[in-house]
Amino acid sequence: MYNEIKELLFSPHAFFAKKTGPEFNLLIPGAIVLIGGMIGLISPYVVSYFSHYGLEPVNISIPALAFPLYLLGPFVAWFLFSCILYVICKLASGTGTFILTLQNTGYGVLPLTIISTFPLIQGIFLSDFGEIPGTFDLGVMWGVNLLSLLFIFWAGYLWACAMEKTQAISYGKSLVAALIMVLIYLGYNLIVLLGMASRMQS
Known part of the structure; x- marks a missing residue:
């Protein structure tokens, strides 16, 4: 398994x-x-627990029926990513x-799964538990x-590598498809961040 992940x-x-x-x-x-998805689900609770910015602890009570819906979100995103790449x-x-395409798009999600741990690490690293000077906080973030x-x-x-092999197209075309997907992903996250910032100011 380790060698396969390393090769991926x-x-x-x-x-691919x-x-x-x-x-x-x-x-x-x-x-x-x-x-x-699981890491993304627990991240707000862990970050708020370790936060030294005066944040109130997040209410961790999730209705039993709602829990599967939270986990379903990443799978819906995976399916939509695959559809977009497939159509392009x-x-x-x-x-x-x-x-x-669905299989290999899922493999390509691995770096996104890795960065889902960053808020956890950042929240703990910049907490009272591992207090660092405030001037260093901004640099870490x-x-x-x-x-x-x-x-x-x-x-x-x-x-891009996955679509080149899966769809038997040139690397240039697969790179364009992947770049479009990345821009869509970044655009979605920017909209989410702006929405969160707007709610915090209101």
Whole structure:
């Protein structure tokens, strides 16, 4: 498993060349998406618990019936990412199946799952537990944001490699498809952040 993850992250062309056959397996991509969703779900509670900025603890009571809906969100995003990449690649004369696109898009989510841990690390690192001078806080936050951006483009690179092999199109076309997906992802997150900032000011 370790060698496969290493190959996915650092030799994606070789990795996805092995993932374009008629057989498919959604278990591992699904686990990648699920882990990212679980971390994203608990992050606000952990960050508020460790915060030294006077934040009130987040109410951690989630209705039992609502809990599956929280976990469903990342899977819906995975499906939508796959649909967008599939349609763009088909417009570029791609020949791959949707199920393989779904599988390999899920593998490409791994860097996004990794950055879902950053708020946890940042929240603990800048907490009373590990208090650092206030002037250093801003530098750490900017560093985390920059690193997150790099990981998002890393996911885009994996998607480009995945679509090249899955859809049998040129790397240039797959790179355009992945870049569009990354821009959509960044745009969505920007809208969410602006919405959160607006609610905090009101």
